[in-house]
Structure formats: C-alpha cells, structure tokens
Amino acid sequence: MGYVTSLFARKMVAAAGDGIDASTLLAVVGIDPDGPWAPKAMIPAAAYYDMLERIARQIDATDLPVRVGATMRLDEYGALGLAFKAATTLGASYARVERYARLWTSVVEYELRPDPRGTIFILHRPGERRLGMRLSNEATLASAISIARQVSPVPVAPLEVLIRHPAPASIKAHEDWFGCPVRFGSDLDAILFSRETLAQPNILGDVGISSFLVSHLDKELSEIADEAPLVTDTKDAIAQALSEGAPKMADIARGLGLSARSFHRRLSEHGMSFQTLTEETRRELAEGLLCDEGHSLAEIAFLTGFAEQSSFTRAFKRWVGMTPASYRKGRGRL
Template identity: 30%
Template sequence: MSKPSAQTIFAESFFRVNAELFAPFLAEAGLDERILHTPDVEIPAANYVELWEILGRRVDASIGLRIGIQTVSTALGAYGQAIRSAPTMLLALRCMSHFAVVLAHAIRVDFEIDGGQVILSYQCTDPTITRRHQDSEFTIGFFLSLLREITENPRLTPQRADFEHERPTDWSLHRDVLACPLHFKQSDNRLYFPIELLEMPVRTADPRLFQALEPFLEQQRQIRAPVGDLLAELGRHIASSLSSGGASLEMVAQSMGLGPRTLQRRLAEHQVEFRLLVEDVRRSLAEAYVAQDHYSLTEVALLLGYAECSSFSRAFRRWTQVSPQQYRLQAKANLA
C-alpha cells in the first residue's frame, strides 16, 4: 500500500462487506488487500476516491449510487452505530454532520433547516480531488439508505436531490432510487426533505449505546479534526499559489495569515512535511488537468508553477511512468 497521507478514511467493515467488488481494482488505485480485512486501517482519501472512479469506468457508471443505497449503518463502524442509536432524528442528523471527520478527512457533511425543509449536504473538500463523481453519489445514496434504515421506512424519499457533477448519460437508476426532481451541475451534493422528517421516530434508537458512543466519537473528532482542517486549508492555498511560480512555505504561510515558523510548527505537530504535501497537491492537480481537454499541456505546466513544459513533462513521467500525452490518451480511452 502507498504510504498513508494525513487525510484518510477508515476501512471499517465496509471494505470487507464489498471485498468481491473492490479486490480486483485495489492495486490500480494504489491500495492493497489489507484494507479488506483490517477495519482500523486508514486509507488515503485520494486513493479511496480514485478507487470509486475506477469502478465507475470498469464496472458500472452508477456504481456509487448503487452501492450507497445498499449500505447499512453498521458497515461504517462507531460512526454508523451512533447514528442508528440516536434517540431523536435531530441527534441522528447532528451525528452525521458533527462526527463525519471521525470516519473520513477531506469531507464536509452539513444539515440545515431552511424554509420548511431539512437539507443534508455533502462535499469532498480536498481541492486536489477533482474527479469525485462516484464518491458523491455513493454518499448521497448512503445517506438516503441510512435514513430509511433508522426510520424503518423503505419508501422515504427526498423532495429534491442535487449533484455537483454533470448529468450521467444513463440516469435511470437515479430516477428510480431517489424518485424526486434531480438537479445536476449544482454547487453541492444535497438531499432536501420536508420539515416533518425531524418528527419521524428513530426506530433503531438505543439511548444507552448512544450515550456510550458519543464521548468516544467526540474524543476522536478532536484528534482528527485539526489535521483535517489544516490540510484542507493548506491544500487550497498551495493549489492557488502554484500558478504564481511555485508554493514556498513562506508564500503559503503569508496567504494563510501565518508566520512561516508558526506554519512549520503546526505541520510538525501532525508529522506532515510541507515539501511532500506540495508534491502531492501538484501531482493530483496535474493528473486532473491532463486527463481533461480544457487546458493545453503548456497551460497545465504554467498552472502548476513550471516555467518550461519540458520540466513538467519530466515530473509527470516520474509520477505516473507515462508522458502527459500518453496519460491524456489513456484517460480518453477510459471514458469512451
């Protein structure tokens, strides 16, 4: 397995349950079979999302939504157990949002009450993860599955669903599963429910178990949230600084309103090396830009802070073992 990054997701029993589906594609996503058998292993978030994209290309263009709607709370460890044991729907929704970082970094889960609706939203917050269609659909599908599970109402449907990506060529599964107006190319991934959702009983509630799990999850949240928040902010600032000629620690610290020594100290606290983080951001953005036709390779090189296209090409070959031109052709072939 590739060396875990600081932004991770726990395998829990989800990977064991879906071992037959995931196993053939783990190596291609930079993962190994240990994640199928070890619930507490941490998977780099970027590799996890890439695994979903590979499945979308190789297995089923709607695989994220298809697996999401089949996933049950117990597959996601203490996070899922706390949600299903919450005494009220309001507490269940709060758990989904507040403790999401315990399960995974680089994500945002929110719920709000607005205009007589309950809105549950999700987004991957890592700026270097640009291809995340399947991850978004898996999570939206899982949220709906979870709400149906805890209310024991398999017919529970949202009033509306939003997705941040473009509408798939075949979206029949989306219509069948969600059974509501669907909107694509939105600013976020959202499910909208009537306010009456808050009055629905949680039929899987177990107040004593919830009381035992909540302090543990809060402790874990306080451990995991700082590194997740810091790295998400750093990733955004590094990405925006690259096109200005590179992302030095001094430049990024200044854009964050910090002194270089303060930033260095915060990174050291989380055992994160700035140079390697810049390399990860640059590589992830390079793969995303090259895979699309929106930019010429010269423009990609400039966006990533390279003065010459040849320097970028050498770095890209070092990262991927193929040239940018070959990578772009492979990406097109995968989408065909």
C-alpha cells in the first residue's frame, strides 16, 4: 500500500473552503482535525484519493489542484525544502526532488529527462487513473512550479505542461497559473523547461550548505529504505516522551497528527503494535545510553521511562538476557 504525507490532505481541505465539512473529511482519512500539522505523518494514498473524490462531489474542483499548488511552501518540506533552496541552480533543485521524493511519498517517482527543447520533469504515479489520482497529479505539478518560483530571482514559466488525463471543462486556471500551454490527453504527466530556465542560479544557492543538507537527506533516505516512515516517526516520538514515563498511544498519535484508531490501524498494516515499538525504542535507547559512561544506571532508567531502577533492570534482562551493569561491563565501559 502506498502512502503520501498528510500535509497534502490538509492543504486540499483548506483550499476547498466552506463548501465542505473539513473536520469530517480529515477524520475519515485518519487525521486529527485539531492536531498539529505534521508533514511526516503519512496516510494511505487510496484514502487520500477517496477524500479528493468526496470533495469533488461537494464542490467544483476544477481549479482546486492549482489553488492547492499555489499554497505550497518550501518551509513545509523540512530538510528537502531547505535542500531545494540551497541548490545552486533550479535544475539542481529539481534533481533533489528526483532523488529524495521518497521521503514524502511512496507512490510517486520523478524523472528529469533530456528533450530537444530542454528538460522534462516527469511525474510517474502508477495505478488506476481515478479522479482522486488525477486531481492529485495536477496539484503535484502545480506545486512543482510554486516551489520553483520561491527560489528563482526571475519569473519561472515552463515551455509547456503535459497531463495524461482528459481536460476539465475549463483549463483557464491551469494556463493562468503555469503561464504556458497545458496539454491534456498527453503521454506524460510532466513539465517541460528550457535549458536557460533550469540553469538559472537560485537566490539562496550555497554549495557548502547544500552538501550538508544532501548528507542529511541521504541518511534519512537510507533509514526509510528499511523502515516505514510512520514506524520511524513513532519511535522518535516515543524516545522524546520517555523521560515523562511510558507514553500513551493516544498522545503519540495526536503528536503525529493522527487519530488513535487510524494510528493503530496503520501500525498494524506494517505488522507493528504500539507496545512492540515502545519496547523496541526503550531497548535501543537503553543500549545506546549504556555505551556512554557519563550516564548512571539510575539516569538511564529515568530516560527510558522507568520509575525505578529495579524495574529497568528486570526489563533490560528480559530484553537482552543480562543486567544493564553486565551489558555495560561487556561493552568495556567499566
């Protein structure tokens, strides 16, 4: 099952305006309407498409993807957004998207392909081309132009935009936004840029900062290659909460922008339970802290969410088959 960031769903609902029941739509896809906007919280792509189709039944969604694309801001994309800004040229910025988009979605891949007229930035999204997917593709292409205009010192307008599905009744909003012909019914979902446009230096391009951010993104990418983003984010949230005691599932779900029910279901889809992840996080954190002689056993017990050192000792022995003191000694720390 593919996933997309919950940021996209929140943006779509916000742009749809008063003609929809925003809270209900978000809750249906497992997002807590009153929770924080947590871009790393992922939702199933199929549920996202369902939500877009619900919106389209309630309002005229012809220009909704364009309006959503126009609201996207690089600051909302975390390290990937910063890396896009710091790249030296617009072409280098799009190369970052091509490589690191997996941090935001597991259902879309991007490709930069040479063309006699310049370079084509292609969106690849497999699956049934249902209405929800079509609206999502249009919004993604609109977003790609929005973020380009945020880094370029000159106006950015592609040579043309290609969209595979048939055109809506009016494409005026699309052509006004992109500033070029928009050709529906094409063979690709893509944006064609001139060589000059992609060679344009970015406003905040910086080689040193760019290298640092790329290293960070490489690390993130290697981590999600083995673990689902939701699992990684859950373990991070648990680790941060442990000093206050064993965290509650509802609190962690809320912090990730999900309802408790959706959070439980999503973890189950990955073969995980909240209790299992809590135990894993405690064990991994304890093992790491025991390698640092600067922490006493009592401090480690506290940092891993135990009220008493004796409880921590019993749990650790259950996890690894030896006491914390023996583990530390075996690691050569005492």
